[in-house]
Amino acid sequence: MNQQSLINALEAWGQEELAGQRRILGHIQRQEEALVANRSGELLAACQDLDRELRTQMERHARRSKLFAQFAALYRADERALSMSSILERAGHPPRLSQLRDDLRRSSATLVRRNRRFAALAGAQRKLIEEIVAELLNQQDPKALGEGGQLVNAEA
Amino acid sequence: MSGIGLHTGLKALLASQTALENIGHNISNASTPGYSRQNVNIAAAPAVLVRGLAIGSGVNASNIQRTADLLLHRRLVTQQSMLTGLDTRLGGMAQVEALFGEPGDRGLNSLMQGFYNSLSSLSASPDDQVLRTGAVQSSQTLSGRFNELSASLTDVRRDSAAQVKAQVEQVNALAQQISGYNREIAAFESAGVTANDLRDQRDEALKSLGNLVNITYSEGQDGNVTVLTNGAMLVGKTKAYAMSVEVDTTGGATLRVQGNPNPITPKSGSIGGLLQIGQNFVPDLLERMNSLAHEFIREANRAHSTGIPATGPFQSLKGIHSVQDQDADGELGDELLANAGLPFEITSGQLHVNITDRATGSFSRTSIAIDEENTTVQDLLDALNAIPHVNASLDSFGRLQMTADEGFGFDFSARMNLAPDSLGTLGGAHASLGTLNAEPFALTDGMTLDLAGPGGSVNITLAASQFEDISQASADELAAAINANPATASGGMRAVSQGGHVFLQSLTEGATETVTLTGGSALSALGWSAGLSSSGSSNSIAATISGSYVGTENQTFTLVPTGDGTIGTTPGLTVEVFDSSGVRVGTLDVGEGYQPGTPLTLASGLKISLGFGELSASQGDRLQIEALADSDTSDVLVGLGMNAFYAGTGAEDMAVRADLALDPRMLSVSQSGAVSDNGALEALLDIRDMSVDAFAGISFGEYYGDLVGGVGFDIEAATNAREVEQFLTDTLNTRREQISGVNIDEELVNMIQFQQSYSAAARYITVVNATSEEVLRLL
Numbered sequence: 001m002n003q004q005s006l007i008n009a010l011e012a013w014g015q016e017e018l019a020g021q022r023r024i025l026g027h028i029q030r031q032e033e034a035l036v037a038n039r040s041g042e043l044l045a046a047c048q049d050l051d052r053e054l055r056t057q058m059e060r061h062a063r064r065s066k067l068f069a070q071f072a073a074l075y076r077a078d079e080r081a082l083s084m085s086s087i088l089e090r091a092g093h094p095p096r097l098s099q100l101r102d103d104l105r106r107s108s109a110t111l112v113r114r115n116r117r118f119a120a121l122a123g124a125q126r127k128l129i130e131e132i133v134a135e136l137l138n139q140q141d142p143k144a145l146g147e148g149g150q151l152v153n154a155e156a
Numbered sequence: 157m158s159g160i161g162l163h164t165g166l167k168a169l170l171a172s173q174t175a176l177e178n179i180g181h182n183i184s185n186a187s188t189p190g191y192s193r194q195n196v197n198i199a200a201a202p203a204v205l206v207r208g209l210a211i212g213s214g215v216n217a218s219n220i221q222r223t224a225d226l227l228l229h230r231r232l233v234t235q236q237s238m239l240t241g242l243d244t245r246l247g248g249m250a251q252v253e254a255l256f257g258e259p260g261d262r263g264l265n266s267l268m269q270g271f272y273n274s275l276s277s278l279s280a281s282p283d284d285q286v287l288r289t290g291a292v293q294s295s296q297t298l299s300g301r302f303n304e305l306s307a308s309l310t311d312v313r314r315d316s317a318a319q320v321k322a323q324v325e326q327v328n329a330l331a332q333q334i335s336g337y338n339r340e341i342a343a344f345e346s347a348g349v350t351a352n353d354l355r356d357q358r359d360e361a362l363k364s365l366g367n368l369v370n371i372t373y374s375e376g377q378d379g380n381v382t383v384l385t386n387g388a389m390l391v392g393k394t395k396a397y398a399m400s401v402e403v404d405t406t407g408g409a410t411l412r413v414q415g416n417p418n419p420i421t422p423k424s425g426s427i428g429g430l431l432q433i434g435q436n437f438v439p440d441l442l443e444r445m446n447s448l449a450h451e452f453i454r455e456a457n458r459a460h461s462t463g464i465p466a467t468g469p470f471q472s473l474k475g476i477h478s479v480q481d482q483d484a485d486g487e488l489g490d491e492l493l494a495n496a497g498l499p500f501e502i503t504s505g506q507l508h509v510n511i512t513d514r515a516t517g518s519f520s521r522t523s524i525a526i527d528e529e530n531t532t533v534q535d536l537l538d539a540l541n542a543i544p545h546v547n548a549s550l551d552s553f554g555r556l557q558m559t560a561d562e563g564f565g566f567d568f569s570a571r572m573n574l575a576p577d578s579l580g581t582l583g584g585a586h587a588s589l590g591t592l593n594a595e596p597f598a599l600t601d602g603m604t605l606d607l608a609g610p611g612g613s614v615n616i617t618l619a620a621s622q623f624e625d626i627s628q629a630s631a632d633e634l635a636a637a638i639n640a641n642p643a644t645a646s647g648g649m650r651a652v653s654q655g656g657h658v659f660l661q662s663l664t665e666g667a668t669e670t671v672t673l674t675g676g677s678a679l680s681a682l683g684w685s686a687g688l689s690s691s692g693s694s695n696s697i698a699a700t701i702s703g704s705y706v707g708t709e710n711q712t713f714t715l716v717p718t719g720d721g722t723i724g725t726t727p728g729l730t731v732e733v734f735d736s737s738g739v740r741v742g743t744l745d746v747g748e749g750y751q752p753g754t755p756l757t758l759a760s761g762l763k764i765s766l767g768f769g770e771l772s773a774s775q776g777d778r779l780q781i782e783a784l785a786d787s788d789t790s791d792v793l794v795g796l797g798m799n800a801f802y803a804g805t806g807a808e809d810m811a812v813r814a815d816l817a818l819d820p821r822m823l824s825v826s827q828s829g830a831v832s833d834n835g836a837l838e839a840l841l842d843i844r845d846m847s848v849d850a851f852a853g854i855s856f857g858e859y860y861g862d863l864v865g866g867v868g869f870d871i872e873a874a875t876n877a878r879e880v881e882q883f884l885t886d887t888l889n890t891r892r893e894q895i896s897g898v899n900i901d902e903e904l905v906n907m908i909q910f911q912q913s914y915s916a917a918a919r920y921i922t923v924v925n926a927t928s929e930e931v932l933r934l935l
Contacts, residue, residue, distance in 0.1 A: 017931065024924060031917055036887050047916050054923055061927065064934075084935045101935055108932040112925060113876065119921045120880045121887060126914045128888070131227050 006070055007091055010084070013064050014100040020060060021107045023053050025114060032118050035125060226375065228888060229359055233366035233373075235885045237424045240367045242878040244429025248316065249437065249871045255308045258864045264301055265860060271298045272844050279837040282825040283466070292812060292820040299802060299810040302449050306807035309442050313407030316434030320409050323368050323427050324401045330365040331383065331396035334358060338380040338391070345379050365390075369399075369425040386420040388413035407434055437870070444863050446806035451850050453802040453810055454500050454794055455843045460801035461793035462568045462786070463824025463836025469512045469519075469565025470558070476797030476813060478554035479533050488554050489534030493526060496533055498795040499805040504528045505789030506710070511545055512565045512829070519573065520544075521782065526790035536792065556796045568793055569836075570784035571828040572762070574701045579652050582715060582779035583697035583723075583769040585665035587690045589673065590776025592683030594656040596628040603678035605638065606686075609671050610662055611648030616641050618678060631658045634682075655714055655780040658682065667694045683776075690775045697723065698753070698767030704835070705783040706761035712736045713759055715744070715779045717771040724752045724768060731771070733758060746771070759783075799824065801840070 001009070027050040034042035071087055072079035084101045088094070257263045274294035278287040337358035344351035358381065365371055365383065371390065373383040383391035390397055390413060397414040409431065410419045421435075422428035479488045480497025494502045504527050512519040524539040525531075533550070540548035545561040560566045580586045587610075591597075601620035607613065620626040622637040631653035638644055638651035638660070645663070649671055652659050662669035669692035673684050705711075714734045721729040729747030734740050744756045746766055755763035762783060771777055793799065801824075804810040816822040827835030847853040854862070 021928070021931075028924070036890055038891070043917065047920060050920050050924075054920065054927070057927055061930075068934075083933075104931065105935045108928045108935070111928045112932065115921055115924045115928065116876075117880050117883060119918075119925075121884060122914045122917055122921070124884045125887070125891075128227070128231055128891070131231070 001070055001074075003074060003091060006067065006074065007087075007094060007097060009067055010071075010087065011097050011100060013060060013067060014084075014097070014104055017057075017060055017064075018100065018104055018107055020053060020057050021104075021111050024050065024057070025107075025111055027053060028111075028114055028118050032121060035118075035121060228891065229362075230373065232885065232888050233363050233371065234424075235881065235888055236363060237366040237370045237428075239878065239881045239885055240426050241370070241424035241429040241432075242874055242881055244426040245432050245437075246871065246874050246878060248312065248429065248433030249867065249874060252309065252312060252433075252438065252441065253867050253871060255305060255312070256864050256867065262301070264298075264305065265857065265864075267294075267298045267301050268857065268860070270294045272841060275837050275841050278825065279834040279841060282834040282837060283831050285820070288466070288820045288823055288825070292817060292823055295801070296812045296817060299804075299812055302445070302807040302810045305445060306442065306449075309438050309445065310407065310808075313434045313438045313442075315407075316430045316438070317401075317403040317407045317409040320411070320427055320430050320434070321401050321403060323430070324399050324411070327365065327368050327390070327399050327427070328396070330361050330368070331390050331399070333361045334365065334381065334383060334391045335394075335396040337361065338393070341379045351379075367425055369422045369427045371425075385413065386422055388416040388418075388420050407438075409434060441863070441867070442807070444859075446808070447850065448856065448859055448863070449807035449810045450805055451848050452843070452856055453804060453806075454791075455846065455848070455856075456801040456840060457500075457794045457797070458788075458791065459839035459843065460824045460836065461799045462570060462788055462827070463799070463839065464567045464569050464571075464826050464829045465799075465824050466821045468829055469510070469514075469567040470560065470799070471565055472557070472559040473566075473798060474551065474558075475556040476800050476803050477795065479550060479556075479796075480554065488550055489532060489537065491533050492529075493531050493533055493536060493792060493795070494528035496795075500791060500794045502526065502528060502792050502795040503790055505791070507790055507792050508568065508570070508784060508787040509540065509543055509546070510567050510569060510571065511543060511560070512567070514563050514565055518575070518578065519571075520578075521573065526792050528790075556798060558798075567829070568787055568799065569827045569829075570705075570787040571835075572701050572705060572783065573781075575699065576701060576781045577697070577699040577779050579654060579659065580661065580665075580696055581652070581654050581657075581659050582699060582717075582777050583693075583766075583771050584661075585693050585696035587662040587669045587671045587692040588659050588775065588777070589661075589671055589684070589688060589690045590659045590778055591631075591657045592776050593681070595631045595634075597631075597634060597678075597681050599623070599626045599629045599634075599678055599681055601626055603681070604676040605678050606673070606675040607644075607647065607649060607660065607671065608674050609644075609647040609649035610664065610669050611646055613674065614641065614643040614647040614649065616644065616676075631656050634658050655712070655778065657776065657778060659776070662692055664692075665696070666692050668692070688775070690772070693770055695767075695769060697769030697771070698765075699779060700753075700765045700767075701758070701762060701781065702755050702765070703758075703761050703763045705785065707759075707783060707785050709785055710736075710789065711760070711783045711785075713741070713762075713781045713783060715764075715781065717773045717777050720770075720772045720774055721747065722768075722770055723766055724748070724750045729771065731766070735759070 027046050030046040031043055031050070034040070034046055068082050069079050071077075072082055075082070075090055077086075084097075084104075088098055088101060091097070258265055260266065271294045274287070274291040278284065278291045281287055337354055341351045341354045341358065344354060362371070362373060362381070362383070369385050371383050371385050373381045373391075375381045376393070378393075380393050381391065382389065382393060385399075388397070390399065397416075399411060399413050401412075402410045411422065411427075411431075412419055422431060477498050477500075479491055481488055482491050482495060482497055488496075491497075496502075507524045507526060509522045509524065510519045511522070522539075522543045524536065526536070537548050537550070537556075540546055540558065543566075545564040546558060546566055547561075548556065548558045551557050558566065577584060580588060581590060599618055601618070603618045605616040605618070607616065616638055618626070618634075618637055622640065623629045623633045635651040635653040635658050638658070644650065648663050648669075650661055650663055652661060660671050660673075662671050670689060672689040673679060673686055675686045679686060699715075712735075715731050716734065718730045718732060719726070719728070723729065723746045725748060727748040729745075731744040731746055732740055733742040733744065741759045742757065744758075744764070744766070746752075746756070752768040753765050755765045758764045758781070760783065762781075764781070788794075797803070800813050801816070802810055803813050811817075813822075824836040826833035826837075827839070843856065845855055848856060848859065851859045
């Protein structure tokens with residue numbers, strides 16, 4: 001493949017990745033809302049949707065790796081040293097791809113930030129519930145609750 | 157990555173649905189008598205059988221709700237404390253960011269550019285008085301901004317400490333209140349009635365206390381709460397313990413709690429936020445600002461100290477840094493220079509001092525070796541005083557002061573000696589015989605030299621006492637030994653040394669002057685032979701240097717003719733050029749066809765022209781030319797503050813040297829003293845792009861950019877953290893409301909289910925984070 005066709009393929013990957021990231025962001029948003037609204041069913045559903053989206057992201061990941069390997073061969077460069085910016089540099093900064101790179105950068109940064117926020121929320125919620133349950137059961141170590149076995153129904 | 161998915165993420169967790177339902181039932185029954193420590197008069201609802209297991213159908217339990225409420229409140233207090241701490245930190249950081257004023261006209265970055273621009277303008281017209289004054293003023297503006305920033309940051313630190321002090325009072329008042337509520341609640345509830353209002357008030361007091369300082373608290377069986385902060389008891393069962401703060405003059409604050417031997421460091425609450433601003437954030441910035449100023453002063457002074465002001469070489473000069481009596485013996489001279497309490501480091505190297513004869517404009521250079529392990533202050537004074545026409549001493553404050561005799565001036569510049577053959581060792585008009593061997597000379601006690609000069613014959617006997625080690629005699633020692641014999645002068649001769657060789661010369665110039673080696677046992681050790689003779693000439697070869705030395709290291713170039721002959725006439729007559737390490741770096745073709753006086757490339761930007769005259773390799777003609785890239789490789793001038801540009805040592809006290817600020821003519825612009833020379837300004841301008849070792853090789857601008865960028869980054873990180881904490885606080889409040897309005901046991905089972913979902917979600921969190929960061933890295 002020549003450079004132009006590789007650039008086209010990279011642009012296609014970038015568009016798909018951008019759309020995928022937006023969908024992931026939406027799923028995280030749903031997870032967050034479900035968590036705050038106390039709707040465990042929705043949380044599970046959002047997890048399942050996220051799972052599907054991540055599978056397609058893995059496919060894009062593989063496609064991107066192959067694409068970068070082709071760029072590396074074209075430029076006779078180390079594949080690990082290539083980035084979208086270095087490709088843009090070599091290709092003379094095509095405007096659409098440059099814009100796409102910037103959009104992806106913003107989108108990825110937002111995703112990382114939002115994901116961390118959800119992580120903090122989920123962690124805090126989990127810890128809180130552990131504390132409440134432990135307190136109710138007069139248990140010293142909240143983490144031991146997850147080990148199972150000790151909470152057998154007295155009436156069973 | 158392919159293994160990620162609900163199949164592996166949730167299967168294990170959701171498979172135990174029955175167990176989960178069991179947990180729910182157990183939680184419901186957690187409030188039944190005998191199961192919980194809580195005394196609730198509620199029985200468990202009948203169980204139903206599901207897949208062979210008895211599952212409880214739940215109970216209503218108001219005490220469980222209270223327990224959940226208590227825990228939620230406790231968490232809210234912690235959350236609120238973190239939020240307040242972050243708010244306080246953000247407030248302080250924003251204040252500091254505003255102080256820097258970047259980007260803007262009053263920002264240090266802009267003022268640094270202004271400083272460089274003014275130097276650059278002056279560099280184009282080094283003799284322009286107006287531009288010179290402008291350069292000094294922009295330097296003052298820059299140092300003033302450093303002072304201002306340092307003072308403002310120190311103020312922020314002091315203000316933080318003052319606020320901590322005020323808030324500690326509030327902590328103590330609240331601790332007293334809580335202790336009071338404890339007593340009242342215990343008394344009220346001992347009658348078997350819940351003291352709801354008092355408990356609400358205590359909750360509020362705990363919340364207020366948490367806003368000030370991070371606390372943990374727990375309620376005992378008797379209804380008392382005990383409060384701890386950073387491991388120290390603030391409210392006990394029966395009393396409150398006072399918190400105190402000690403503030404030092406710089407704004408350093410130390411917190412203690414009565415009965416606790418160790419200081420405490422709150423991490424959140426407004427006091428935690430203030431401490432992080434006042435004890436970490438601002439001190440770190442101050443240290444970095446000081447480091448920036450310190451290195452900037454060092455480099456500016458390095459460049460300036462070896463320059464020459466518009467007023468020419470110095471008649472007198474005084475350092476601005478004082479030698480300290482480190483060993484407290486009342487003597488300053490015995491202090492090692494490198495350990496004399498000076499603010500800038502002095503290392504082993506060479507200091508070059510130039511003495512200019514104001515009448516003739518000629519100058520001579522003396523090199524002083526500084527050994528960081530051996531050279532004392534007195535050694536330096538002695539070496540300076542050994543230079544003809546220079547007087548050096550310490551003033552009553554321990555500052556070095558130097559003066560030159562009337563009619564002479566001194567400087568420390570790297571200027572080239574444009575007429576380097578003042579001794580006439582390369583075709584001078586004196587009769588001149590140079591030793592063909594270089595030092596050290598293997599002489600022995602009693603060796604002789606028999607010479608014949610214009611004034612008659614001389615027999616010299618060399619004594620071991622005239623040498624440190626006669627078997628390793630130096631050229632300086634041998635020349636001194638020859639000159640020490642009065643007969644040498646009466647015979648019309650003198651000995652001079654240069655570059656490790658000794659030159660026997662006639663005292664007077666002219667074609668009729670002759671010196672001859674007539675014999676002696678020392679001749680062979682010097683590479684001489686009996687009968688070797690030299691005659692003077694009616695004119696000396698004018699060796700003239702032009703151009704600027706662009707080498708990065710100090711060099712001594714040695715010029716040695718390859719044969720005997722006349723410049724411009726003798727076919728094949730050349731002069732070889734060797735560098736300090738003895739490597740030949742060039743050959744000057746001065747034989748037939750060379751037009752005497754034409755500049756020839758010497759090395760590293762330097763040129764040399766040789767006038768008409770005779771060269772003689774057989775008579776040992778040679779010439780040394782010293783080219784300096786740095787005339788003070790020891791930084792002794794910077795250490796002592798001689799001809800400094802900036803006084804002070806850091807951001808707080810940085811200031812343009814007082815006499816320079818008053819009289820801009822004192823600004824070093826040149827390295828040669830010539831009106832149009834801008835060498836010293838160029839050296840000052842080099843600061844802009846120089847890689848600073850102390851900053852791991854980055855420039856001053858980059859270091860400052862990192863510093864200011866770091867503040868912005870910290871603010872962004874704190875803002876993000878605050879957003880998360882605010883979100884968590886809001887969610888906790890929502891959760892509290894949800895719990896209040898529903899059947900608590902069902903709610904808890906629901907929560908347990910959530911707990912399982914979190915575990916699944918946690919896996920996706922990791923994957924989303926990894927993939928997003930990978931994409932970011934690839935962009």
